[in-house]
Amino acid sequence: NAGVTQTPKFQVLKTGQSMTLQCAQDMNHNSMYWYRQDPGMGLRLIYYSASEGTTDKGEVPNGYNVSRLNKREFSLRLESAAPSQTSVYFCASSEAGAGGETQYFGPGTRLLVL
Amino acid sequence: GENVEQHPSTLSVQEGDSAVIKCTYSDSASNYFPWYKQELGKGPQLIIDIRSNVGEKKDQRIAVTLNKTAKHFSLHITETQPEDSAVYFCAAVPGSFNKFYFGSGTKLNVKP
Numbered sequence A: 001n002a003g004v005t006q007t008p009k010f011q012v013l014k015t016g017q018s019m020t021l022q023c024a025q026d027m028n029h030n031s032m033y034w035y036r037q038d039p040g041m042g043l044r045l046i047y048y049s050a051s052e053g054t055t056d057k058g059e060v061p062n063g064y065n066v067s068r069l070n071k072r073e074f075s076l077r078l079e080s081a082a083p084s085q086t087s088v089y090f091c092a093s094s095e096a097g098a099g100g101e102t103q104y105f106g107p108g109t110r111l112l113v114l
Numbered sequence B: 001g002e003n004v005e006q007h008p009s010t011l012s013v014q015e016g017d018s019a020v021i022k023c024t025y026s027d028s029a030s031n032y033f034p035w036y037k038q039e040l041g042k043g044p045q046l047i048i049d050i051r052s053n054v055g056e057k058k059d060q061r062i063a064v065t066l067n068k069t070a071k072h073f074s075l076h077i078t079e080t081q082p083e084d085s086a087v088y089f090c091a092a093v094p095g096s097f098n099k100f101y102f103g104s105g106t107k108l109n110v111k112p
Helices: none
Strands: A004-007 A010-013 A019-025 A031-037 A043-049 A065-068 A074-078 A087-094 A109-113 B004-007 B010-014 B019-025 B030-038 B045-051 B056-059 B062-067 B072-077 B086-094 B106-111
Touching (some): A019 A087, A031 A074, B004 B086, B030 B062, B045 B056, B072 B086
Antiparallel strands (some): A004 A019, A031 A087, A065 A074, A087 A109, B004 B019, B019 B072, B056 B062, B062 B072
């Protein structure tokens, strides 16, 4: 049982390049989330998926797109990377998406945009 | 949306001392308040949580208190150990869906 896995662990991009961050969970959870973590700002929700087939914007969705590929996988895409998107990205999942559930986090992807 | 403020941003204590981290929230609809611990290079992990119908919860050396009237909640760690050194985040969850609003984090350093 690996929990939540993320690939890649680290990536360097040039401004304007695109990339997709991958996330998968093996806990049969319905809900999945993408956060970014910046120094002094905690974790901020980018997008979330309450259940397979649905996605919604979080606090900071601009510049990102997501795909809930199936129940296990939730990907985050940067179409045209900007230096302001340099951050650590975390994927998380929870059982049903109801208020008050534990979110389980992956190990993160460190992204540097030059 | 919800706004969560967390203090202090850094906290240094001697091994064996207690540590207290405080958070305030703005949305009176928030009803779930988890605390996460993040070790270097890893993702956050839940250490304790409290719901709005409870004033205090304890799990061994850690405890959380909630004051709904004042809209603040606190994490208390007693008998700190070097392995408690990490970044701690509080969060508030308003409404019926599981959207977390995190504080900015507290870096705790426990000196041996």
